[in-house]
Amino acid sequence: MPLILSDEQQMLAEAADGFLNEHAPIAHLRKLRDSHDADGVSRDLWRSFGEMGFSGVLIPEDQGGSGLGAVEAGVVAEALGRTLTPSPFLSSGVLAATALKAGSGEQQAAWLPRIAAGEAMVSLAVDEAGKHAPHRIRTTAERSGNGFKLNGNKGFVLDGHVADAVIVAARTSGEGMDGLTLFLIDPKTAGLQIERTAMVDAHNAARVTLTDVEVTADAVLGPVDGGGEILERVLNLGRACAASSLLGAGDQAFKITAEYLKTRKQFGKLIGEFQALQHRAAHVFTELEIVRAATLAALQKLDAGDEDAAFAVSVAKAKAGRVAELCVQEAVQMHGGVGMTDEYDVGLYMKRVRVLNELMGDHGFHANRVARAGGY
Numbered sequence: 562m563p564l565i566l567s568d569e570q571q572m573l574a575e576a577a578d579g580f581l582n583e584h585a586p587i588a589h590l591r592k593l594r595d596s597h598d599a600d601g602v603s604r605d606l607w608r609s610f611g612e613m614g615f616s617g618v619l620i621p622e623d624q625g626g627s628g629l630g631a632v633e634a635g636v637v638a639e640a641l642g643r644t645l646t647p648s649p650f651l652s653s654g655v656l657a658a659t660a661l662k663a664g665s666g667e668q669q670a671a672w673l674p675r676i677a678a679g680e681a682m683v684s685l686a687v688d689e690a691g692k693h694a695p696h697r698i699r700t701t702a703e704r705s706g707n708g709f710k711l712n713g714n715k716g717f718v719l720d721g722h723v724a725d726a727v728i729v730a731a732r733t734s735g736e737g738m739d740g741l742t743l744f745l746i747d748p749k750t751a752g753l754q755i756e757r758t759a760m761v762d763a764h765n766a767a768r769v770t771l772t773d774v775e776v777t778a779d780a781v782l783g784p785v786d787g788g789g790e791i792l793e794r795v796l797n798l799g800r801a802c803a804a805s806s807l808l809g810a811g812d813q814a815f816k817i818t819a820e821y822l823k824t825r826k827q828f829g830k831l832i833g834e835f836q837a838l839q840h841r842a843a844h845v846f847t848e849l850e851i852v853r854a855a856t857l858a859a860l861q862k863l864d865a866g867d868e869d870a871a872f873a874v875s876v877a878k879a880k881a882g883r884v885a886e887l888c889v890q891e892a893v894q895m896h897g898g899v900g901m902t903d904e905y906d907v908g909l910y911m912k913r914v915r916v917l918n919e920l921m922g923d924h925g926f927h928a929n930r931v932a933r934a935g936g937y
Contacts, residue, residue: 562858562861562865564853564854564857564858564861565857566632566636566857570632570633570636573633573636573637574636574639574640576613577615577636577637577640577641578640578643580609580613580615581640581641581643581644581646582644584606584609585603585606585644585646585648586644587644587645587906587909589603589606589644589646589647590644590645590646590647590763590909593647593763594763600722600723600765601647601722601723601757601763601764601765602647602648602649602720602723602765603647604723606646606648607648607649607679607682608678608679608680609679610648610650610654610679611676611677611678611679611680612678612679614627615637615650615654616650616653616654616676616677616678616679617654617658617673617676617677617678618630618633618634618637618654619631619633619634619654619655619658619659619798620654620658620662620673620674620676620677621662621673624669624670624673624674624677625673625674625677625678626658626673626677627677630860630863630864631798631801631802631860631861631863631864632857632860632861632864634654634655634798634802634805634860635801635802635804635805635856635857635860636805637650637654638650638651638655638802638803638805638806638809639805639806639808639809639812640809641806641809642805642806642807642808642809642810642811642812642813642913642917643809643810643812643813644813645762645810645909645910645913647763647764647765649682649684649719649720649723651719651799651802651803651806652682652683652684652685652719652720652724653676653681653682653683653684653720654676655798655799655802656684656685656719656795656796656798656799657672657676657683657684657685657726657728658673658676658683659794659795659798659799660685660728660743660782660783660791660792660795661673661676661683661728661745661782663743663782663783663791663794664745664782664783665779665782667779668745668782672726672745675725681725681726682720682723682724682725683724683725683726683727683728684718684719684720684721684724684726684727684728684767685718685719685727685728685730685795686715686718686721686727686728686729686730686769687715687730687792687796688715688716688717689713689714689715689716690716691716692919692923692926693919693920693921693922693923693926695730695738695792695796696737696738698713698730698731698732698741699713699732700712700713700714700715700729700730700731700732700771701713701731701732701733702731702732702733702742702744703733705775707777707778708775708776708777708778708780709731709733709742709744709775709776709778709780709781710773710774710775711729711731711744711746711771711773711774711776712771712772712773712774713731713770713771714768714769714770714771715729715768715769715770715771716758716768716769717758717766717919717920718755718766718767718768718769719765719766719920720765720766720767721755721757721765721766721767721768721769722755722756722757722765722767723765724748724755725748726745726746726747726748727745727746727748727753727755727769728743728744728745728746728782729743729744729746729769729771730742730743730788730792731743731744733785733786734786735786737789738789738790738792738793739786739789740786740789741786741787741788741789741792742781742783742784742785742786742787742788743781743782743783743788743791743792744776744780744781744782745780745781745782746774746776746780750774750775750776751774751775752771752772752773752774752775753769753770753771753772753774754769754770754772755767755768755769755770756768756770760916761912761915761916762909762912762913762915762916763909763912764913764916793871796921797863797870797871797874798863799921800874800875800877800878800921800922800927801856801859801860801863801874801877801878803878803881803917803920803921804852804855804856804859804874804877804878804880804881804882805856805860805881806917807852807878807881807882807884807885807914807917807918808849808852808853808856808881808885810885810888810889810910810913810914810917811849811852811881811884811885811887811888811889811910811914812849812853812888813910814885814888814889814892814907814910814911814914815842815845815846815849815888815891815892817892817906817907817910818842818891818892818895818896818907819833819842821895821896822838822842822895832895838895841891841895842891842895845884845887845888845891848884848887848888849884849888851880851884852877852880852881852884852885855873855876855877855880855881856877856881858873858877859873859874859876859877862874869934871930871934872930872931872934874927875922875927875928875930875931875934876927876931878921878922878927879924879927879928879931882914882917882918882923882924882927883924885914885917885918886914886915886918888910888914889907889910889911889914890911892907892910892911893907893908893911
């Protein structure tokens with residue numbers, strides 16, 4: 562399959578870029594951060610996202626969405642990476658929406674149209690330790706009457722503090738990815754505590770504590786003990802979209818730097834005329850193009866349901882993380898001292914890249930997945 566966007570996908574990319582540049586530029590992030598906004602995200606912007614059709618790209622048309630695929634979701638995620646916009650698109654529009662499609666008809670009808678319209682936010686609670694490890698879930702769900710009782714802790718729950726519902730991955734049996742079950746829980750349920758986490762990139766996450774949380778059988782999302790398979794699909798799509806956001810952030814940091822090289826003078830010359838800086842910029846550009854191809858290939862494989870899609874996703878996430886890190890490091894260094902100041906945007910890109918790198922598996926996590934897939 563050609564590693565280029567179709568005309569329709571390119572139109573979506575241009576629409577997303579145009580919308581975010583107009584309604585949610587970096588000044589939007591700075592305003593939320595500097596005002597210490599309680600939510601850290603604009604609900605009005607999320608509703609506008611729904612009106613534009615962005616929040617429902619992965620949601621079927623009969624549920625109010627656009628019925629598109631992974632490539633289109635990646636296009637929107639890349640645009641969000643360019644403007645650093647705090648948005649529940651990844652948490653609700655990608656992770657939660659994909660998980661909910663495995664739920665009952667009632668669960669889908671209750672939440673998918675609202676997510677597509679930008680009227681609801683739903684978060685996925687998986688990780689419990691400092692590093693991404695979905696196979697090491699210790700949160701338990703024990704049978705209790707006609708339902709379940711949940712106990713455990715979750716960390717780094719994207720947009721958890723503003724969620725209208727939380728999808729919790731808990732262990733009902735077995736080990737590893739076997740014996741996991743997903744539960745759709747009202748955040749107001751007794752015993753469920755959600756605490757916002759301060760993030761270095763001014764985006765949003767939360768810690769979730771479950772203490773004897775009682776839910777009925779209707780809260781089960783998908784089959785009991787069958788959550789691991791659902792979670793794999795959800796996380797792989799989320800990882801590919803995180804790689805897209807890394808691409809967007811790294812590419813925009815590079816563009817800002819390239820423009821700076823064309824305007825900043827030193828020793829009576831534009832610094833972009835120095836060959837050493839030209840070589841460094843050329844290296845960053847070529848690395849970004851590799852990431853662009855790897856990320857699009859992963860998204861296309863997810864849409865096609867290819868057997869090696871998970872492998873391609875890990876390649877994309879690992880490479881995107883390393884290259885985005887290179888982009889922001891070079892951006893700060895080529896800007897010189899001012900690159901370290903809050904006044905210049907490149908520092909904000911560095912912070913965002915650091916967080917995205919850890920999200921749903923860092924370079925080491927995905928390099929190990931690639932190695933295991935290769936028989937090592």
